[in-house]
Amino acid sequence: MRTYMANKQTRERRWYVIDASGKTLGRLATQIADILRGKRKPEYTPHVDVGDFVIVVNAEKVAVTGRKREQKIYYRHSGYPGGLRQRTLAEQLEQQPEEVIRLAVRGMLPRNRLARQQLRKLKIYRGPEHPHEAQRPEPLEVEA
Structure with a gap:
């Protein structure tokens, strides 16, 4: 019996809308x-990006x-002295609600090159419309 390892040629990517x-x-x-990493698939391989695309x-x-x-509070720094800026979650949701979800998901991914590659498959939109109809995304119900 050989151990199965997924690779770029064998992976199958799907699109989900949440x-x-x-x-x-x-x-x-x-x-x-979990969806971005591919942990819900039986062919999950930790060192290969086998996850799916997610539209929020x-x-x-x-x-x-x-x-x-x-x-x-969300912090960001411009890189200059005195350049530390902060916003509360309420202000961030009002101005950039996409970043709130992106930062929350980013914090739950590992800190490496693979995670940055997986985070690129996350598409977040403020309202109910998205431009990815051509990919025929499947609606996915997540447990609240």
């Missing part, structure tokens, strides 16, 4: 990360629990 409205941010992000719509309607909207 509606984020009313879904809890962290629970949604873990399930998206209605990013602005994602739910968070507790007082995270006021207390959770």
